[in-house]
Amino acid sequence: MHDRQGQGPPRILVFSTDKISDPAIDLAGLLKLHYPPTIYTVIVPCSSGVKPRWIMHALARGFDGVFIAADGTDCPYSPACTEHTGKVVGRTHEIMKNHNINPSRLRMAAICSVCSEAFVRQMKKFHADLAEMQNKTGEENQE
Amino acid sequence: MKEQERSPKMIHDVLVIGGGIAGEEASLNLAHMGFTVLLVEKDYSIGGKMIHLSKVFPTLDCSACISTPKMSETSRHPNIKIMTYSEAREIKKSKGLFEGKILKKPRYVDEDSCTGCQLCEEVCPVVVPDQYQYNLVGRKAVYIPFSVALPKLAALDIDSCIRCGACEKACPAGSIDFSQEPEEIPFQVKAIILATGYNLFDARKKADYHFGQFKNVIHAMQMERQLVPTRPYNNVLRPGDGRIPDNIAYVLCTGSRDKSVGNPICSQVCCMYSIKQAQLVMGALPMADVTIYYIDIRSFGKGFEEFYQQTASMGVEFVKGKIAQIEEKENGNLILHYEDIENGGKPVTAEHDMVVLAVGLTANSGITAEFINQEIALDPFDYIKPKDRIVNPALTSAEGVFAAGTATGPMDIPDTILSAGDASAEAASYIRRLE
Amino acid sequence: MKEKIGVYICQCGSNISDYIDVNRVRDRIKDCPGVGLAKITMFACSDSAQKEMIEDIRGEKLDGLVVASCSPKLHLATFKSVALRAGLNPYNYVQVNIREQGSWAHSDRPADATDKAIRMIEAGIARVHLARPLEPIRISTVNSVAVIGAGIAGLRAARELADMGSRVYLIEKDHYVGGRTAQWTDLHDTEKSGEEIISDLYAEIDRREDITLLTGATVKGMSGSVGNYEMEVELRPRYIRPEAVEERLAEMMERCPVSVEDDFNYALTSRKAVYAKYGTARPPGPMVDRAALEKESAFLAEYSDCIDLEQKPEIKKFKIGATILSTGFDPYLPPAGEYGYGEVEGVITLPQLKRLAALHAGGSLSHKGKKIQNLVFIYCVGSCQSEGENKYCSRFCCTAACATSLALKNKHAVRQIYHLYRQVRTYGKYEVLFDEALNQRDIFIKFDETDPPRVEEKEGKVYVTVRDLLTDGEELEIEPDLVVLITGMVPSSGRARVAEVFKAPLGRDSFFNEVHPKLRPVETVIDGVFISGACQGPKNISESVQSALSAASKANAMVSRGEMELEPTLAEVNPEICLWCGECESVCPFDSVQKVVREDKEVARINQATCKGCGICTPVCPRDAIDLIGYGNAEMESMIDALIKRGEDHAG
C-alpha cells in the first residue's frame, strides 16, 4: 500500500504549530541551520489537535517518520497541552503496534518559538535513527 | 534637510514616544479602543530592552517568543503608524492640541523595497562592535539590527561605512540609498504618552569594580545576551579567554541603593533578573557554582518569592554582603572584597572566575526637554513624575501628557504592562472628555 | 474543487531563486489540476506584484490563490488583504513557505530544496482546492461593564470606564464604598487621607449618570457569553426608611442601646447597632445591624419612623458585555498564639496600629490605657512562609511599615521602633522611606525564619527576644510598649463566591490568576472577565489603580464598538455522526462544547462565541465527528498525499 517503499533518504512529516513551534522552524532556516530536505511541515493551531488518523495516513502513504513539534508549556490554549498531545501520541503508538509499525517512527518534543537549535538537533537525530531502521529492515529483507 | 512643505502633516489622536513594551502595550490598547496612534521609536526596531532579554522571571518564558507577537500585532494594526529611527521634536501645545515635528533620520536603505535578505550584510567588509549584542560580538556597517527586528530591514551605519559600494551592488532590490537625508514631518495630536524607558547604569561609574578594565567582569545585559536562545557564542563564556566559567559571582545593587554614584533608589528588577540568570546559568553550565552577593533580596512580586526559594534550593548560594572592591589575578580570576554581614561583618575575600554586575536602571527622560510651552516635572531621580500617584498615576504635570513604563521609575515587565494600560486608559478618557 | 487557482512563485530577490530553480518549479506546477495560472515574481510582497495579482484575480476570474514565498508569519495578512481587495474570499488563499523552510533551510542542497518546494506548493494547491470561503463571526456586544467590588480599584475602574464611554454597574457587597483604603491615614504616595480620597472619588462617581452604584449587593449569577452576559444581583436593605428625618436618625444612632465590636477599627473600639461605617462613609446615612438589634423591641418601636425591618432584599438583572473583578484582600489574621497574638496583651497587627494611629490623630498613642512610646515591629507575619500556606511575599508591607514608623515618630511622639525583619523590600523609590527610617535612627534587626523572635509576657510586661544576624547572632531582649505584627495580605473572603459565579481561576497563592503573568496581567482565561487591584495579588494603592485602569482599557476596547469579530476557523461537529459521549466536552479548555438535542438525539454543539479554534477536541472524538474548519481530514490528508506523492524525486 505504500506509494514509495523505504528507498531514498527517510522522509519525515512534522506537525508544527502556528504560534509556537513553526516560528522556531522558520528561525532555523533564517540562521541557515541546515537539516535534511526530506522533512516537511504541516501547520496546525495546537499540537493537541493532531489526529492519530493523519499520522497513520502519512505512514501508510510512505512517510518514514512523523514528528510532533509540540507547544509544551508555551501553549496559548491549554496548560494541559503537553498531556493532551502526549495522549495523542500514546493512542497512535497503540494503533501503530496493532499494525506492526515500529512505534519509534512517531516522536514528539516541545519546541519553543525560538528553539531552532533544538529542532534541528531533533531532526538530525530522528533522521539518522530512521535511516538506521531502514538499513536494518533492508538487511532483514535480504536475509 | 528636506523641505517641510513636502511632507503633509500627520494627524493622529495620540503620539506615543518610545516603542518598548510600554509603548507597544499603550499603542495597542488605544488602537483597540478605536483611536489612531503615531508610535515613534528612536531606534531601528521597536521592542525596547525586552526583545533582547533571554528568559523572563518568574515564569522563564523566552522573552523573544512573548515579545515578537506583540511587536507584529503593533505593526499590523491599521490604527497604528510606526516610525522607527525617528524622534519627536519641538512639541508645542496650542488650542488644546499638541503640534511638533518628527525627525526621521536617514537609514540609507529604502524601507519600501528592502526585503531583509541580508545580502548586503554578507558583502560589507567593515566589522564594528554590535551594540545589540552589547558589544560581545561584531556586526557589519550595513546590517539587519537583530534577527527578530521589526521592521526587519537593513540599516546602514554611515559613521563606520567606508563607501565601498559593495552593498549597493549586492542588493537585488536596489535599496541602498546613500543620498537619503534627515526629514522633518509635522504632526498634530490630541494627547501624548511618554514611554521612553530607562538607561542601564553605566558600570564604569563604579570604579572599584573595574568594569571595562577587567575582561571577566561583565554586566547583566551582556549575560542576558549570552543566555538567549540565539546567543552569539554557543555557550556562556568568559570574555577574557573564551573559557567556560565554573564559579560565577553576581554583584547586586551595582549602581543602585548607592548614594556614592548618585542613585539612592532600588532598581526593582536586578534581584530578580540575577536570580533568573542564576537558574539559566545552572541550566547551561550544570557544573558551575553561582554565588549572589546581596543587601536584601527583593522578591516582592507575584510568584517571585517562590522563584527565589526554588533557586536557593537548586544550590545557588546567597551571601549577604556588599562588595567593596574587585581585584584581578593574573589568570583573569577575580577577588571580591566584602563584609560578611551574617557572620559578624568581618571583611573577607572570595575568588570567582567571572563576575556579573547586576546593574541598575537609570532615568531616560530627556524627551521632556522637547516640550516648548509645557513643563513636564521630574522626580528627584529624574524619572517623569506623576502628578497624582493615587488617582491618576499616569498623568504628568502637563495636561494631556501621560507617562508609561520605566520612564516613570524602575519596574519589571508586568508592572510596565499595568502602567502602560493605565496610561492608555487615562489618555483615552482625556480625549473623550475633550470631545 | 477549484478550477482556476493562481500560483505565484516569489524569487525574493535572489533569496529563493539562488537555491531553488523557480523555472523548474513553475513548469511542474503549471499543469497541476485546477491551476489556471503560474507566475514567477521578483518580490511578491512589492506593491507592483500585489497590483498584478489583483488584476489577475479579477481579469482571469481566479477562484483560489497560492503564494509561494516567505513565512506566513510575515505576509499572511498582506496576501489575505490582496485577496480581499480583489474580491476573493481570503480563506481561499494559502501561503507556502519556500524561503525559511525551503531555500534558506536547505541552501546547502539546491536540488533537494527545489524538490521540496514543488511538493510544498502542491500541498498548498491541494489545500486551496478544498478551502471554503468563510466570513468572520460577528457578535454584537453590550457596551456595559460590571465592576465587582468598590474599593479604590473598583471606584477608579468605574470612573474611567464611564469617561471612556461605557455604562458601568459598580457592585459592592458592603453598604459603603471604599474598601480598605478608607481605613488608612498617612499614606505614602499622597498627602490626603484614605477617607478623603474615597469621599472625593465617590463624589465623582455620583456625578456620572452612566454609573449605577449598587451597595449591599451580592452577585447571584451570570449567564451568557462574552459581549452579552446577563448578571443577577441581590441587594440587601439598610433597614432605614427613605423618608426618615436626619435629626431623628442622628438621635437614634446616639441612643442605640446595643454596642458591638467595630470591624472597621479591627475590634479596637465598639460601635452601635445603628451606625455608619465611619463618619464620612459613602453613600451617606446609617444602616441597621439587624442581627444585633432584632430583639430590642422597645427601641425599634420608638424609632419606627426611622427603622423598617420589613424591608426585603431586591433582585436586579442587567446586561453587560464584560466584567472587572476587584474584590480586594483581607489582612492576614494571625492564629491565636502566633507571636503571642490574642494571648499576650500588647500584641496587635499593622492594620490595628494604623487604626490606633487614626483614632489618636495628631497626639500620642495609647493602647488599653497604656502610653505607647517604644514599639517592636515583626515583619513577614503571614507572608514568605516556607513551611506555611502563604509562600508569597505580600509586597506592600515593608514599605507600609517604614512609612508608618515615620508617621509615628513625627506625629505621635513615639520614641523608638525596632524593626525585626528578614529582608527589607522597600523596592524602587520606596527605598527613600527605608532610608528615612534609618535616618530617624530606627533600629533594624535581621532575623532568620528558622529562628524567629519570641514574644512573651512576664509580670504583665511584653518581652521580645531576637537573635540579630547583623551582630553575629547576638541575642537581644527588648521590652516594648507594643508589639506590632506586620501582617500581609490574603485574598478577600468575598472572592470565593465570585470565583464560583465567574469561573475565574485561582493561582497557587489563591489570588485570582491572570492568563499570562508577564504580558496579560489583567485578563483571565474567561473572555470578558478581567481582574484588577489586590484581588490579583498584593498591591499598594497606586499599583491597584494602575491595574484597575489597565483592566478598564481592555474591557472598554472589548465592548465599546458594539460588535466583536471572532475568527471563523472553529471546531464543527457533524451531528449525523455524533452520539454524545462527552469526550470533547471534557478536554475543551474554554467550555465551548454543549450538549444539545437534535432530532431526538443528544449531540455536541460548539459555542461559536467561545471556541478558540485550538482543535484539542478533534482527536479525542471516538467517532471522528469533529473537525476544525480548514483542518479537516480531507484537507490534511490531501496535503500529506501531495507531500509524499510519486516515488520519483522532482530534483531531476
Ligand SMILES: Cc1cc2nc3c(=O)[nH]c(=O)nc-3n(C[C@H](O)[C@H](O)[C@H](O)COP(=O)(O)OP(=O)(O)OC[C@H]3O[C@@H](n4cnc5c(N)ncnc54)[C@H](O)[C@@H]3O)c2cc1C
Ligand atoms: C539585565 C536585565 C534583565 C531584565 N530581566 C527582566 C525579566 O526577566 N523580567 C522582567 O519582568 N523584567 C526584566 N527586566 C526589566 C525590563 O527590561 C523592563 O521592565 C522593560 O524593558 C521596560 O520596558 P519599557 O518599555 O518601559 O522601556 P524600554 O524597554 O527601555 O523601551 C523604551 C523604548 O523607547 C525608545 N526611546 C527612548 N527614548 C526615546 C525617544 N526620545 N524617542 C523615541 N524613542 C525613544 C527606546 O529606544 C526603547 O525602544 C530586565 C532588565 C535588565 C536591565
Ligand SMILES: Cc1cc2nc3c(=O)[nH]c(=O)nc-3n(C[C@H](O)[C@H](O)[C@H](O)COP(=O)(O)OP(=O)(O)OC[C@H]3O[C@@H](n4cnc5c(N)ncnc54)[C@H](O)[C@@H]3O)c2cc1C
Ligand atoms: C495595614 C495596611 C496599610 C496599608 N497602607 C498603605 C499605604 O500607606 N499606601 C498604599 O498605597 N497602600 C497601602 N495599603 C494597601 C491598600 O490597602 C491596598 O492597595 C488597597 O486597599 C487595594 O485596593 P482594592 O480596591 O484592590 O481592594 P480593597 O480595598 O480590599 O477593596 C475591595 C472591595 O471589594 C469588596 N468586595 C469583596 N468581595 C466582594 C464581592 N464578592 N462582591 C462585591 N464586593 C466585594 C470589598 O467589600 C471592598 O470594598 C495598606 C494595606 C494594609 C493592610
Ligand code: SF4
Ligand atoms: S538592502 Fe537589499 S540586500 Fe540588503 S537586506 Fe535589504 S534587500 Fe537585501
Ligand code: SF4
Ligand atoms: S532590586 Fe535588588 S539589586 Fe536591584 S537595586 Fe533593588 S535591592 Fe538592589
